[in-house]
Amino acid sequence: MKTRRSDRLVDMTRYLLERPHQLISLSYFTKRYDSAKSSISEDLTILKRTFQNRGTGILETVPGAAGGTRFIPYILRENAEQFVNQMCTDLSEEDRYLPGGYVYMSDVLGQPRILNEIGRIMATQYLNDPIDVVMTVATKGVPIAQSVAFYLGVPFVIARHNAQITEGSTVSVNYVSASTERIERMALSKRSIAPNSRILIVDDYMKGGGTISGMRSLVDEFDSQLVGVSVFAEGAYSGERLINRYTSLLHVDTANKQIDVQPGNYLDQIFGDQNLTVKGKEK
Ligand SMILES: O=P(O)(O)OC[C@H]1C[C@H](OP(=O)(O)OP(=O)(O)O)[C@H](O)[C@@H]1O
Numbered sequence: 001m002k003t004r005r006s007d008r009l010v011d012m013t014r015y016l017l018e019r020p021h022q023l024i025s026l027s028y029f030t031k032r033y034d035s036a037k038s039s040i041s042e043d044l045t046i047l048k049r050t051f052q053n054r055g056t057g058i059l060e061t062v063p064g065a066a067g068g069t070r071f072i073p074y075i076l077r078e079n080a081e082q083f084v085n086q087m088c089t090d091l092s093e094e095d096r097y098l099p100g101g102y103v104y105m106s107d108v109l110g111q112p113r114i115l116n117e118i119g120r121i122m123a124t125q126y127l128n129d130p131i132d133v134v135m136t137v138a139t140k141g142v143p144i145a146q147s148v149a150f151y152l153g154v155p156f157v158i159a160r161h162n163a164q165i166t167e168g169s170t171v172s173v174n175y176v177s178a179s180t181e182r183i184e185r186m187a188l189s190k191r192s193i194a195p196n197s198r199i200l201i202v203d204d205y206m207k208g209g210g211t212i213s214g215m216r217s218l219v220d221e222f223d224s225q226l227v228g229v230s231v232f233a234e235g236a237y238s239g240e241r242l243i244n245r246y247t248s249l250l251h252v253d254t255a256n257k258q259i260d261v262q263p264g265n266y267l268d269q270i271f272g273d274q275n276l277t278v279k280g281k282e283k
Pocket residue numbers: 137138139140141176177178179180203204205206207208209210211212
C-alpha cells in the first residue's frame with residue numbers, strides 16, 4: 001500500500017537519523033514505502049533542505065547504481081558554543097572540587113542527552129576525515145566514545161588497564177600517567193583493530209596526556225593511523241604535556257582549590273576553517 005508523503009517524511013527522517021553515515025539506496029525507500037523513485041527523490045530534497053536549515057546535518061546524495069543517500073550529522077557553531085558555555089557554568093560549582101585538583105564530572109557525564117551533544121560536537125570535526133574506529137580507555141571515556149562512534153557511524157574499542165580473559169590475546173603498552181605519577185599499562189584485544197585503520201582517540205579528561213600517549217602507542221602497535229584526539233575536558237597542566245595536537249571542549253583550572261572552567265580549543269579546532277560541507281559537494 002502506498003504511503004502518504006507526510007508519513008514517508010516522518011519515517012524516513014527517523015530511519016536516517018538512526019543510521020549516521022550509512023549509505024541507503026533509493027530502491028530501499030521505494031520498496032519500504034511502495035512509492036516511485038521520483039517521489040522518494042522529492043522527499044529527500046525536502047529532508048536535505050530541512051536538515052540544512054535546522055542545523056541537523058548533511059543529507060549527501062551519492063549518484064549511480066550503487067548510490068543512494070547518507071545522513072551526516074553535525075552541530076552548528078552557535079549550538080556547540082551554547083552547550084559548552086552551559087557546561088562551563090554547571091561544572092564551575094565550587095562543591096565539585098576534589099582532592100588532587102580534580103573536578104567531579106560523573107553526574108554530567110552520566111546524562112545521555114549531554115553525552116549526545118558531546119558526541120555530535122566531537123564528530124563534527126571529522127565531517128571530512130574518514131574515521132574507521134574510535135578508541136578510548138576504560139572507564140570514564142567509554143560513554144563519550146560510544147556517542148562519538150554513533151555520530152561517526154563506526155565502532156569503538158576500549159583499552160583496559162587490566163586485560164580480561166574475555167578479550168582473548170591482547171596488545172599491551174606501558175605509559176607514564178601524570179595523574180598517578182607512575183608507570184601504567186593498558187591493553188587492547190588483538191581482534192579490535194585491523195591494520196591501516198584510521199583512529200580517533202577520545203577521553204573524558206586529559207591532564208599530562210600520558211593516558212592519551214599510551215593509546216597513541218597502541219595505534220602504532222596496530223600499524224594504524226591516528227587521525228585526531230578529542231577530550232571533553234583538559235586540566236591545566238604546568239608540566240610538559242605529552243600530547244600537543246588535540247581538541248578539548250573545556251579547559252579546567254583548579255588552582256588554589258578554586259574551579260575555573262572555560263571553553264577549550266574546540267572552536268578553532270572544529271569551526272576554524274570548516275564550513276560544514278562534505279568536501280567537494282554542496283552543503
Ligand atoms: O592525562 P593523564 O595525566 O594521563 O590523566 C587523564 C586520565 C586520568 C583519568 O582516568 P582514571 O580516573 O585514571 O581512570 P577511569 O577513567 O577508569 O576513572 C581520566 O579519565 C584520563 O583517562
